Amino acid sequence: xxxxxxxxxxxxxxxxAESYGLKVNRNGMACCPFHNDKxxxxxxxxxxxxxxxxxxxxxxxxxxxxxxxxxQYDAACKIIQDFNLxxxxxxKISDDEKNAYRKLxxxxxxxxxxxxxxxxxxxxxxxxxxxxxxxxxEAKDLIFTKEPGTAVISNGFAYMLHQQEKIxxxxxxxxxxxxxxxxxxxxxxxxxxxxxxxxxxxxxxxxLGRNRKRVG
Numbered sequence: 362x363x364x365x366x367x368x369x370x371x372x373x374x375x376x377x378a379e380s381y382g383l384k385v386n387r388n389g390m391a392c393c394p395f396h397n398d399k400x401x402x403x404x405x406x407x408x409x410x411x412x413x414x415x416x417x418x419x420x421x422x423x424x425x426x427x428x429x430x431x432x433q434y435d436a437a438c439k440i441i442q443d444f445n446l447x448x449x450x451x452x453k454i455s456d457d458e459k460n461a462y463r464k465l466x467x468x469x470x471x472x473x474x475x476x477x478x479x480x481x482x483x484x485x486x487x488x489x490x491x492x493x494x495x496x497x498x499e500a501k502d503l504i505f506t507k508e509p510g511t512a513v514i515s516n517g518f519a520y521m522l523h524q525q526e527k528i529x530x531x532x533x534x535x536x537x538x539x540x541x542x543x544x545x546x547x548x549x550x551x552x553x554x555x556x557x558x559x560x561x562x563x564x565x566x567x568x569l570g571r572n573r574k575r576v577g
Contacts, residue, residue, distance in 0.1 A: 364437050364441070364449075364450060365420075365422055365433075365437055367446070368421060368422060368437055368440055368446065368448065369408060369420060369421065371444075371448075372421060372440065372444055373406075373407040373408065373421070374405055374406065374407065374408060374410050374420060374421045374424055375389070375405045375406070375407065376421075376444075377421040377424055377425060377440060377444075378391070378405055378410065378424055380444070381425070381428060382473070383405075385405055386401060389404055389405050389406055390402070390403065390404055390405075391403045393412040393414055393415060393417060394473070395412065395415055395417045396412070396414060396417075397480065398412075398414055398415075399480075402414035402415075403417070408420060408421075410423075410424055421440060422436045422437045423436075425437075425439055425440055437450075438450055479543075479544065479547050482547055482551065483535055483543060483547070486531075486535060486551075486554055486555075486558075487532065487535050487536065489554075489555075489558040490528055490531055490535070490554070491532065492558075492562065493524075493528050493558050493561040493562065493565075494525075494528055494529065494532065496521070496561060496562065496565030496566075496569070497521045497522070497524075497525050497528070497561065497565070499565070499569060500518055500521060500565055500568050500569060503568075503569060504518060504568075515564075515567070515568060517563075517564030517565075517567055517568055520560065520561070520564055521561055521564050521565060521568075524557055524560075524561060527557065528557070528558075528561070531546065531550075531554060534546050
């Protein structure tokens with residue numbers, strides 16, 4: 362029996378996946394780590410994993426090979442080392458290699474953390490910008506459709522109009538732009554997006570509330 366079969370007989374895919382940070386629910390489903398998966402689409406059992414979203418599949422060794430960009434044999438050696446499996450290999454892993462593996466795991470986990478943070482920011486920012494766009498349109502409709510002198514026009518309304526083009530530009534990037542443009546927006550303009558969105562919401566709430574009270 363070769364080392365691949367020995368590994369299969371000693372440890373399950375789920376044990377391996379969970380040990381490297383994957384969260385598997387009670388039904389054996391998890392968010393696939395190999396594509397941008399927001400809802401669990403990967404099925405994991407004792408001997409195999411399969412993603413219904415991207416088609417990734419394989420056994421424990423295949424999972425580790427894909428996760429850490431390793432050759433099959435190197436992935437097998439990593440499992441043997443990390444889980445202290447009593448399996449002899451032709452290649453004895455040195456301390457330097459152990460440290461390299463450890464750093465690789467840490468880098469992978471950090472990259473995954475940053476990725477999830479970015480995805481969460483993008484989803485939340487899209488919602489905020491859509492709300493801003495809606496507030497601007499609602500304020501314009503309220504003010505421009507009233508009789509002269511009925512609506513209250515403030516500096517806040519002028520600010521909203523001034524920022525409208527920028528709001529739509531940012532929405533285009535987040536909804537239809539490529540990943541590089543989205544990441545640049547996140548890294549370079551994230552604070553400005555948050556600040557302007559908050560200002561528009563504050564101005565919009567004030568304008569709409571004030572004019573509705575005046576009309577009412």
